[in-house]
Amino acid sequence: AQKVTQAQTEISVVEKEDVTLDCVYETRDTTYYLFWYKQPPSGELVFLIRRNSFDEQNEISGRYSWNFQKSTSSFNFTITASQVVDSAVYFCALSEFLSSGSARQLTFGSGTQLTVLP
């Protein structure tokens, strides 16, 4: 069965520090997608990025960057020069086909609470 592990339950940093959130996954599928979502205090999950299992290119979007390494089954997320507004819970998720093969299911990690202090 698929599994997503976010070992860091809580992280606190001071504003402008860089921070990396770890994500390790397990799957038997050869084709799958990995995601990062942000959940601010309001509760809504905000989609940040999707990565195809065939695409190991790292991606940078502004202060955000993602490092996908298939060899270690990891999909880590780095925030550069963190800001107070980055404070949120961040979820890593894995999408793969259900056993019936008819639909994909998202499996979430337990989340990392990031607190950025001013």
Place this chain on the structure above:
Amino acid sequence: DGGITQSPKYLFRKEGQNVTLSCEQNLNHDAMYWYRQDPGQGLRLIYYSQIVNDFQKGDIAEGYSVSREKKESFPLTVTSAQKNPTAFYLCASKRTGRGASTDTQYFGPGTRLTVL
């Protein structure tokens, strides 16, 4: 504006009562999902629907029921059979079909249910 709406934002229920949580989307998405989130945990799938008039159980469907009579709407009923219903409930939707973009789920703002 296109998006997913959930109502109410907060819901209080007495033990033994059924309650229905609303989820509406105007994104023209075929698939819709219900998740439950407990403190300090990730999201767990309750039910999902890929097409109107069809839905499937997720990992924790016991004590819940759904309907999908319209493409835009996927209400969730929390029945009295659900032993520990206090949680945060999130609805999501996505396109279906081929391609990576169809695999991204977009979420509503959530409903926080408390059993008194």
